[in-house]
Amino acid sequence: MKKMIITVVGQDTVGIIAKVCTYLADSGVNILDISQTIVSGWFNMMMITDMAAANKPVKSISDDLEELGKEIGVQIKCQSEDIFKGMHRI
Numbered sequence: 001m002k003k004m005i006i007t008v009v010g011q012d013t014v015g016i017i018a019k020v021c022t023y024l025a026d027s028g029v030n031i032l033d034i035s036q037t038i039v040s041g042w043f044n045m046m047m048i049t050d051m052a053a054a055n056k057p058v059k060s061i062s063d064d065l066e067e068l069g070k071e072i073g074v075q076i077k078c079q080s081e082d083i084f085k086g087m088h089r090i
Contacts, residue, residue, distance in 0.1 A: 002051040003032070003080070004058065006065065010074030012043040019072055020045070023064065028055040043074065 008020060017036065024031060029049050036045035051058055063077040069076035 002058070004029075004049050005079050006045075006047040006049055007071065007077045007079075008036075008043065008045040008074050010048055010072075012038050012044055013073060015072050016043055016072060016074060017045065019068060020047075020065070020076065020089070023068055024049065028053045029061065032054050054069075 006020075006024075010016075013089065021031065024047075030050055030053065031047050031049050033048040034045065035047075036043070038044075051061070054061060058078070058080075065076040065078055
C-alpha cells in the first residue's frame with residue numbers, strides 16, 4: 001500500500017468534495033479515510049489515500065490536484081504518509 005495524505009483548504013463552495021473525489025476515482029486512487037469540516041465559511045478536508053492502484057504517477061496526480069485546486073478556489077496538497085508523519089511529529 002502506498003499511502004498519501006491529501007489536504008484541501010479554502011473558502012467553502014459547492015462541489016469541492018465531488019470534484020476532488022471524482023478526480024481521485026478516475027485516477028484509480030482509493031480513499032481510505034476522510035474528514036472534512038467547515039468553520040465560518042472555511043472548508044478543510046483531509047484524506048488518507050492508497051495510490052497503489054493509481055493509473056498515473058503520484059507526481060502527476062499531485063500536480064493535477066494542485067491545478068484542480070486553483071480552478072475551484074482551494075489549496076490542495078498531496079504528501080506521502082511518511083513525510084506527513086515526520087512533519088507533524090512532536
